[in-house]
Amino acid sequence: MIYPPGSDVLIAFAVSDSQGRWRATVNSTADSLDIEASSVHYRNERRRIANRSQSVVFELAYEVKELSTFT
Numbered sequence: 001m002i003y004p005p006g007s008d009v010l011i012a013f014a015v016s017d018s019q020g021r022w023r024a025t026v027n028s029t030a031d032s033l034d035i036e037a038s039s040v041h042y043r044n045e046r047r048r049i050a051n052r053s054q055s056v057v058f059e060l061a062y063e064v065k066e067l068s069t070f071t
Contacts, residue, residue: 002026003034005048026051041065 002012002024011033014024026033028051035056036046042060049056 001036001038003036004028004030005032005034007034 001010002014003010011028012024012026014022016022030051032048033051034046034048036044037058037060038044039060041062041064043063045058045060047056
C-alpha cells in the first residue's frame, strides 16, 4: 500500500506475485512516499522512500494475529 508521507490516505497499491514481487506506478509530486507491506501471519512493515523508480525489499517478521470475537 502506498501513501503520501505521514498520511493514511491510500493513493496506490499492488499485489505480489507467487515469488513475492510487485510493481506499482504512482502519480504524485511528493518528494517521498510511505510504503506498507502486509500479509496474513506477518507483521506489517511501513517505511518512507524517495519518490523515484527503485527496488524495495521487505522482509516481514512472522506474527500470530488473533481475530476479534464476533457473533
